[in-house]
Amino acid sequence: MLHIKCPYCGIRSQNEFAYGGDASVKRPELNKDVPDKEWDDFVYNRKSLRGKHIELWHHVSGCRQWFKAQRDTATHEIFKTATMNEEI
């Protein structure tokens, strides 16, 4: 079980969190013409990287904040976590 450092609450056990996927995905702006490819990339297409990955986690059983984590998908090592407005 992972040990995850919530940027607001500190280190907590994995079962307090929900995984939120790739943090680099940006939602296209509202009220803009979005080509099919761009929309499909946003909704469906993910890289499924092996190695370092910046991803979203949600502290659902805690402060309910979404935040970013840099994790190695092969080893589960978590290098860093950050609030949404911090760079990682």
Add this chain to the structure above:
Amino acid sequence: MSQEFRIKEKGYINRNKLINFKFNGKSYTGYEGDTLASALLANGIHLVGRSFKYHRPRGFFAAGVDEPNAKLQVKLNGHSEPNVNATEIELVEGISATSQNCWPSVDFDVGAINNLLNKFFPAGFYYKTFMWPKSFWYKIYEPFIRKAAGLGVASTEKDRERYEHKFEYCDLLVTGSGPAGLASAYAAAKSGAKVILAEDKHRFGGSLLMDDVSIDNLSGKDWADKIISELKEMPNVTVKNRSQIFGYYDHNMLVMFERTGDHLEKKSEFTPRQRLWYIRCKEVILSTGSIERPIVFGNNDTPGVMLSSGAKEYMKVYGVLVGRKPIIFTNNDSAYETAIEFKNNGADPLILDTRKEQDSDLINEAKNKGINIKFNHAVIKANGYKKVKSATIGELSEDKTKYDNISTIKCDCICVSGFWTPSVHLTSQSGNKLKFNKEIDAFIPDKSKQNEITIGAANGSFTLHDSINAGFHAGNEVSKKINNKNVDVQIPTVTEKKHNTHDKFWCAPLPKNIKAKRFVDFQNDVSVTDIEIALREGYRSIEHVKRYTTLGMATDQGRTSNLNGLQLVSNIENKIVPEVGHTTFRPPFTPVTIGTIVGREVGKHFMPTRLTPMHNWHIKNNAVFVDAGAWKRPRYYKIGNENMLEAANREAKNVRDKVGICDVTTLGKIDVKGPDAAEFLNRVYTNAWMKLPIGKARYGVMLREDGMVMDDGTTTRISENHYHMTTTTAQAANVLSHLEYYLQIVWPELNVNVLSTTEQWAGAALAGPKSRDVLAKLFPNLNVSNESLPFMGFTEGDLFGVPARIFRISFSGELAYEINVKSDHGLFMWEKIMEIGKEFGIQPYGTEALSTLRIEMGHVAGPELDGRTIPYDVSLDGMVSKKKDFIGKRSLSKSAFNQSDRQKIVGLVPIDRKTSIPEGSHLVIDKNAKLPNPKLGHVSSSCWSVENNNPFSLAILKDGKNMIGKKLFAVSPLKNKSIEVEVISSHYVDHEGKRVRS
């Protein structure tokens, strides 16, 4: 005579306490401190089970976790457990064990015919034999294999024992209390670090209990006892015996299984049987020791053949002589200690050493004691069926592939030693890639992956001096890391005997004229031939060989077989072992009971139960409950002998005719507050929200970004910047996370806060033509006329002193209101409504009637909004704004979603107007068509229409709107029904929606 193989005054058992136990129905005695295995061996019993595939007689092979054979069905404290390792279970009064995988008895087993037929049971036998014909699989092959395979019998009774979970944190966890473990725990503890020391056996000390060594002029055992008693005195140390670390997970979390109850003769009802520890630690020292590996030879599975280390442990720890005329078959020095111990206890050992004649401390000691040693010799095969009677031995040729002289020698046991294999299971589980060490012919740890270090025999250093030094050194390193302290502990002086190098001999060649099976894996009956066949048939990867032959699988996980299997594969392939690689080590290291894994989370403790404030009223009024997530909701209120359908129909009819009340507390409620709340709702919902006036509610549908409907519900504008959102019961948690995602990540510029208020409000839906009459009496000071409180209106009122929110919204399709009060007043509200509604014929209604009412009206719910439907599929076209953007809108323009024949919602009635249509039925044109019969859609929700007095269903049907008027078949193979149905509109009652506005 009982316990005739017990040695006088030897071992660490308590001879003052005699223990009675049963094995295969017969009574025996042993002593406190025995394992079931040592007690049976003390009584001269070697034959304990039959092998998995060939039903060959099998005996004890080891004395600990490495035992592959002695898996028993054990009855204790009224419960029966299969596959219990006899070498690990402690003897207690009243324990009763039976052999597994044999019928009628272990002594005479009918299944042993498989042994004679072994030609027909080669590797991959099941895969090859049970392929054809296909139709035989379910009825003939599968039941046969199930019966033939498997070890013990799982109990079908409820487990009445208590199991616990414990969470623990420490600076250092040390796994194993051998010399390395003790030294490291001691050194780290002295620096003040918080240490947990775990030992799987009941005695601490590991190899120190057996080896002839001295530390600071104390015997190994006395030194271990001294260290343990010092550690136990230290407040920063937890010392645990009977505790197996069985899994090493991410971020230095290890899981331990503690046997807390089974060894106690009397335990209180509060003593758990077993306890699972989740240990999160800063540092881990793995001092898990090593396991002796066998040398492969003919009939090496005969009872009486065992590991040399096992025989020594039975003598030294338990005072049990496993044979009086033993052969010690070895390729190294360590087995000489076993031979010497035999000799010291009056037995007459013969040593067969595969090495050339040589001298060492131990060899010379054996010689001086007059032990007969034959160098350059090997056991070719064991003779005897249920017990070893003799051994066929041979003098090895120069290249060790042939024999020069072959002879037969009488013996009653064969103790085998093929050198030592480090126990690297936990190290490997930590993520450490192992490396092969040619000097010891085994894998050892490579680079540490987590904060772990492997020391002692587990790291391939087999001398006491190295282990103790590594232990103190590692303990000191950990102290430096944790407390920044150097430990001031004197490393003790060690006396031990020097060993010569071992011989790489691992398998005795079988001369052509000698027929015998040579087993590599005892637990799975995998022989040398089986592995040869697998390779001949083209299996190359060791992982594939493992699965095809079952080498190294099941409860012992190949502890004694893995390396010999690898040796064999690499020999045949002309490779070296590291090129072949090893199979993956996975938790658990030893079998763990399901009870321990589950802990206290059984029955109603499996998950929390959510009850509404009105729950006790529901119970008093004969509610039958249904689980809605964690909630208990009244399904219907039973009157007299009604069945569910009768009750639901009565309740629904009462709503249509008069007035009903339903507990809707479980609906998700979310407060949406802030100056940008309207803008946010406008982006979240498919319809327009910018112009909703204060005091009005609106129905809203929200989508996922892929265009699928996520949830629906009403949201009410309470004040300028305050909205009250409701969600379905099932989606409440998901919707909140969804909103938080958009507010925190996508549109952080919006000034909005969301907060779940589900638990804060109790809700009652008041529905039916008489509901306004009830409402008027509940709130005499409020004008509840259609003009003052129209459909989708909202107001606040005073319910006999309790502030209440009144929403004019309807799920039933009738004139209806939902009243919310603070949860504490929920029961008061409910009872008041019932009291006042009495004169209007009010009745409570449950979720069944609720479904009936909404299905008749064609209102969609979970079964239609199943994550595969877009708004256009479920007649929510009118809810989708063309003017503004919202979550998921872009997806709706995808071509697949605009195909004319997309499946859409329709209504169905059976042609006979009698037969109800099972939910989940498939819709087809021709019920007798050849399979696969093209499926046009499925039935999502069914009810008995109380308005029209016949069955009615909602369905999702291909090209639904153009199918109205057509006849189809609803086919349910599960219910064995096919019903002719007519497709009609999904709005079966009050098509124009007049009632809600009345």
